[in-house]
Amino acid sequence: MTVESSYSFSVLNVGQGSLQLIEEGDSVNIVIDCNLQSAPEFVARYFGRRKVKTINLLILSGTDADHADADGLEFLKRNYDIQRVWYPDFEKEEETENWKEVRRLIGKLKEEGALIETPKAGHSFELGSLRILVLSPHDDDSTTSNNASIVVRIKAGEVSGIFPGDCENARWKNIVRYFRKHLPAALLLAPHHGSDHGCEETALAAINPEYTVISAGEDNKFGHPDEQALKLLKKYTRKRVFLTCEDGSVLFESDGRAITNVVPDAGRDEEGKKTAVKALAAALGSRSPVFVHGNGTLGTRPTLGGIAVRQTVFHGGREAKTDEQEAD
Numbered sequence: 322m323t324v325e326s327s328y329s330f331s332v333l334n335v336g337q338g339s340l341q342l343i344e345e346g347d348s349v350n351i352v353i354d355c356n357l358q359s360a361p362e363f364v365a366r367y368f369g370r371r372k373v374k375t376i377n378l379l380i381l382s383g384t385d386a387d388h389a390d391a392d393g394l395e396f397l398k399r400n401y402d403i404q405r406v407w408y409p410d411f412e413k414e415e416e417t418e419n420w421k422e423v424r425r426l427i428g429k430l431k432e433e434g435a436l437i438e439t440p441k442a443g444h445s446f447e448l449g450s451l452r453i454l455v456l457s458p459h460d461d462d463s464t465t466s467n468n469a470s471i472v473v474r475i476k477a478g479e480v481s482g483i484f485p486g487d488c489e490n491a492r493w494k495n496i497v498r499y500f501r502k503h504l505p506a507a508l509l510l511a512p513h514h515g516s517d518h519g520c521e522e523t524a525l526a527a528i529n530p531e532y533t534v535i536s537a538g539e540d541n542k543f544g545h546p547d548e549q550a551l552k553l554l555k556k557y558t559r560k561r562v563f564l565t566c567e568d569g570s571v572l573f574e575s576d577g578r579a580i581t582n583v584v585p586d587a588g589r590d591e592e593g594k595k596t597a598v599k600a601l602a603a604a605l606g607s608r609s610p611v612f613v614h615g616n617g618t619l620g621t622r623p624t625l626g627g628i629a630v631r632q633t634v635f636h637g638g639r640e641a642k643t644d645e646q647e648a649d
């Protein structure tokens with residue numbers, strides 16, 4: 322007998338970056354982060370197959386480009402109806418050009434009617450039957466951009482997922498202190514891409530997930546996931562730890578009582594990959610730019626809603642050339 326899945330959690334493989342999709346049927350879509358530069362054609366096709374047209378809530382968990390990428394936000398803005406945006410209220414001493422552009426785009430979304438909020442720890446919100454609790458940030462210890470990350474628990478029926486952005490150890494101690502009873506979860510997105518700065522043992526023991534997913538690019542220059550952090554994640558994860566650069570995008574389906582199905586390499590599209598490779602090879606051979614259109618197809622001519630593929634942001638072994646393209 323097949324168990325009907327009412328909810329799904331997807332951690333997309335976007336190289337050394339972050340993008341997650343949480344769904345309730347076809348009615349509610351939450352997107353966390355918008356770095357899709359290493360695989361925009363895949364993201365567009367994946368969203369299309371999941372029938373995403375409206376983004377009810379877009380959470381930008383951090384201010385660095387691997388979480389809040391200006392081109393990625395522009396792509397989502399042009400191709401989907403974004404109704405509400407959460408982002409961290411953190412002022413950098415020196416704003417990057419990327420973050421300035423993200424702030425500009427958030428302003429445009431506000432002008433177009435989207436609700437813009439900067440939630441703090443303790444804020445709760447409901448979308449459909451999804452319940453969202455903000456665990457961080459808090460003004461007392463949001464002293465760095467990473468510790469100002471928006472950390473959320475999203476509960477679908479009785480199944481919870483923790484999505485912590487780049488939250489680091491110092492902030493985790495206070496999260497455990499004030500929110501310990503809310504931490505047990507079936508699913509954990511590894512903090513800070515599996516960095517040794519984000520995997521605090523007390524927090525991992527409190528969460529004690531069934532599954533953990535580390536979103537990290539192959540051969541990334543930061544060495545994510547850290548070897549000791551990976552050992553801790555495996556110690557406190559009851560079933561399996563996934564790594565996107567090895568397992569691809571991972572889809573978790575749930576009936577609201579338990580995780581009923583786990584699909585590694587979700588959205589695999591061999592024909593799409595072949596088309597992408599051919600288009601990229603042809604374009605790179607002629608030094609022409611490659612554009613990803615809103616439906617996920619590739620071409621060498623720009624179109625409304627399209628986004629240029631960056632060669633410097635990798636979906637494989639090549640390193641990014643600047644810290645802004647592959648932010649810590």
